[in-house]
Amino acid sequence: MSGDTPVLRVSGLQRRFGGLLAVSGVDLALPAGRVLGVIGPNGAGKSTLVNLISGHLKPTAGSVLIGDTDLTGARPWRIAHAGVARTFQIVKPFRGLTVADNVTVAVMFGPARIRSRARARQEAERVLERVGLGGKGGLPPAELTVADARRLELAKALALRPRVLLLDEVLAGLRPAEIDPALRLIDELRGEGLTLLVIEHIVQAIAAVSDEILVLHHGAVLTQGPPDEVLGDERVIEAYLGHRYTRRNPS
Amino acid sequence: MAESSTAAPAADTTRPARGRRPRLPAWWPWGGGALLVLGCLGLQSQLYSGQERTVTTVFMFVALAAAWNLIGGYTGYACFGQVGFFGLGAYTTVILMVHARLSFWIALPAAAVVAAVFAAVIGLPLLRLKGHYFAVATLGVAEGLRELVTNVPRWTGGGSGATIPSTGDRAVTPWLGNDGFYLLFLGLAVVCAVVVALVSRGRTGYALRAVNQDEDAAAAMGVNTTVAKTVAFAVSAALTGAAGAAYAFQQVTIYPQRLFDVDITVLMIVMVVLGGAGTVLGPILGAAGIAIASEYLRQHLPEAHDLTLGALIIIAVILLPQGVVNFARDAVRTRDFSLLSNVRRYRL
Ligand SMILES: Nc1ncnc2c1ncn2[C@@H]1O[C@H](COP(=O)(O)OP(=O)(O)OP(=O)(O)O)[C@@H](O)[C@H]1O
Ligand SMILES: [Mg+2]
Numbered sequence: 001m002s003g004d005t006p007v008l009r010v011s012g013l014q015r016r017f018g019g020l021l022a023v024s025g026v027d028l029a030l031p032a033g034r035v036l037g038v039i040g041p042n043g044a045g046k047s048t049l050v051n052l053i054s055g056h057l058k059p060t061a062g063s064v065l066i067g068d069t070d071l072t073g074a075r076p077w078r079i080a081h082a083g084v085a086r087t088f089q090i091v092k093p094f095r096g097l098t099v100a101d102n103v104t105v106a107v108m109f110g111p112a113r114i115r116s117r118a119r120a121r122q123e124a125e126r127v128l129e130r131v132g133l134g135g136k137g138g139l140p141p142a143e144l145t146v147a148d149a150r151r152l153e154l155a156k157a158l159a160l161r162p163r164v165l166l167l168d169e170v171l172a173g174l175r176p177a178e179i180d181p182a183l184r185l186i187d188e189l190r191g192e193g194l195t196l197l198v199i200e201h202i203v204q205a206i207a208a209v210s211d212e213i214l215v216l217h218h219g220a221v222l223t224q225g226p227p228d229e230v231l232g233d234e235r236v237i238e239a240y241l242g243h244r245y246t247r248r249n250p251s
Numbered sequence: 252m253a254e255s256s257t258a259a260p261a262a263d264t265t266r267p268a269r270g271r272r273p274r275l276p277a278w279w280p281w282g283g284g285a286l287l288v289l290g291c292l293g294l295q296s297q298l299y300s301g302q303e304r305t306v307t308t309v310f311m312f313v314a315l316a317a318a319w320n321l322i323g324g325y326t327g328y329a330c331f332g333q334v335g336f337f338g339l340g341a342y343t344t345v346i347l348m349v350h351a352r353l354s355f356w357i358a359l360p361a362a363a364v365v366a367a368v369f370a371a372v373i374g375l376p377l378l379r380l381k382g383h384y385f386a387v388a389t390l391g392v393a394e395g396l397r398e399l400v401t402n403v404p405r406w407t408g409g410g411s412g413a414t415i416p417s418t419g420d421r422a423v424t425p426w427l428g429n430d431g432f433y434l435l436f437l438g439l440a441v442v443c444a445v446v447v448a449l450v451s452r453g454r455t456g457y458a459l460r461a462v463n464q465d466e467d468a469a470a471a472m473g474v475n476t477t478v479a480k481t482v483a484f485a486v487s488a489a490l491t492g493a494a495g496a497a498y499a500f501q502q503v504t505i506y507p508q509r510l511f512d513v514d515i516t517v518l519m520i521v522m523v524v525l526g527g528a529g530t531v532l533g534p535i536l537g538a539a540g541i542a543i544a545s546e547y548l549r550q551h552l553p554e555a556h557d558l559t560l561g562a563l564i565i566i567a568v569i570l571l572p573q574g575v576v577n578f579a580r581d582a583v584r585t586r587d588f589s590l591l592s593n594v595r596r597y598r599l
Contacts, residue, residue: 056467075477076470085471092468094461096529105461108454109473115454156472 007032007195008164013062015048022048024219035196037210039203045219046199047089050166054086055079066164081111085162087153089169093141099152100124100137106159124159131155146173164195171200183209207231291437303429309542310436311494316522316534317443318490321450323520324528326483327463328378332389333519335396336366336488338510340495342400345413345505348423355424359496366492367485374484397511414504432501439497443490448531459483525567527576536575572597
């Protein structure tokens with residue numbers, strides 16, 4: 001972990017949808033090589049937070065800084081060029097392109113801006129290999145398994161060579177045997193100095209890789225701290241697990 | 252994620268499984284295209300003048316379909332007002348040749364530039380609209396242009412038409428004759444096809460296809476979606492405007508009703524969809540196929556021309572919803588050439 005100047009700094013971030021405060025007053029300051037796990041019940045505002053940082057939604061208040069650059073309300077491609085990559089909770093493959101071409105788009109248009117198609121494809125193959133999609137580059141995305149579709153989502157984000165990586169439930173739908181390699185990759189990326197914001201529902205998994213866990217509830221930060229501390233917190237158990245309990249047992 | 256998965260394939264398999272593709276040398280599209288152009292040049296001397304005019308019209312529609320394909324096929328923005336750029340190109344030519352007395356060879360590129368600038372300007376608001384909103388808005392723009400042209404007769408001749416002086420001393424550029432227009436439209440078709448081929452293979456092609464599939468995902472990959480869409484729209488308009496310029500000069504006298512006829516847009520769209528949207532070859536095949544079928548029916552079934560052509564188009568769209576070229580690609584890949592399983596695959 002190098003220094004403590006934050007790579008990603010978010011202050012007072014707020015997003016209102018009509019009368020609903022989907023995200024309200026969120027502050028973050030993440031240095032390089034830090035993994036922040038974000039948990040919270042359905043509708044807590046986790047994806048909205050990612051959308052606000054990546055520029056896919058504009059905040060109604062607050063600011064987003066990448067390094068020293070204020071990118072509040074900037075368009076998504078500017079934020080991508082500033083070194084922020086993200087995955088989508090509902091995967092968004094380019095269906096008309098092969099798996100390799102999907103990743104090639106990121107290589108060509110990301111901060112690296114590799115214009116030569118041959119070189120971009122080489123780089124794409126390398127990234128596919130890394131996420132475990134080696135040899136599947138020629139497939140159309142529709143032929144991928146659920147797990148592979150999530151790997152493609154991750155490959156596209158990694159192909160941008162980001163400083164900050166926002167992962168919105170990349171483990172969802174993976175079988176237990178598939179989760180461990182994914183967690184190892186997250187650890188590896190942290191070792192390379194990436195700053196990660198990882199949204200996940202599987203609490204044990206996220207606790208294992210996160211330096212800190214932030215709990216969102218009704219758009220606001222309920223608590224933030226080291227995993228064991230946060231997961232032992234009464235309020236978290238009530239807000240998070242209580243919600244799951246009621247979901248499974250609708251009265 | 253070092254492991255590769257062995258889970259069952261995802262449920263969504265609208266696209267067929269992949270087989271091994273037959274390998275062709277990388278230059279074959281260019282070689283094939285060059286041969287096709289040489290063939291068209293050789294064909295010219297074999298045609299009667301009526302046939303020559305028909306083939307000239309086919310070339311024009313190849314150019315128009317290829318141009319529409321950029322915005323409608325690759326980018327996925329179905330422009331229903333494309334004829335507006337055609338008319339704009341035509342009337343730019345009339346104004347420049349009649350009022351400014353400029354040569355056709357200056358008016359032609361100028362028409363392309365005017366159409367491109369116009370598209371870029373209206374694109375900024377319109378390209379924020381999606382799906383049928385964009386379609387309807389562009390339709391409105393084309394209608395608006397027709398109204399405008401009709402209402403400034405001093406410049407455009409209004410509803411009673413405008414004539415480009417093309418013979419004798421008053422002609423700024425002598426009329427090109429059937430042979431000349433055959434070559435001009437062939438040249439335009441080649442330019443359009445080459446532009447589309449270059450865009451398709453290059454970086455811009457990736458951007459346009461990404462925008463077409465998912466704009467949010469494209470933007471997250473660093474694609475400036477606003478620029479990508481606007482460039483596609485402007486280039487598409489430029490090519491269409493150039494075709495309009497050539498058409499105006501060929502017709503000599505032009506009327507707003509004809510130059511802004513929505514049928515022309517519909518033809519472009521049908522040709523692209525039937526041939527294969529988002530492919531280089533598709534619009535060429537679609538334009539040639541429909542133009543030839545239309546001509547054949549006009550000669551052999553004159554009283555039922557529109558009805559039969561319409562029925563043929565409907566049947567073709569049902570059997571080949573993805574267009575001839577995309578069907579052939581899928582069929583070769585899966586070794587399944589059955590039209591029925593194709594219909595089933597696309598769940599029509
Ligand atoms: N575009 C939108 N328009 C209106 N409301 C929205 C929009 N996007 C999200 N919301 C609302 O904002 C709240 C937060 O949604 P968000 O998707 O961020 O939750 P989440 O924590 O990601 O939930 P999940 O665990 O289900 O993914 C929800 O109540 C949702 O209905
Ligand atoms: Mg979410």
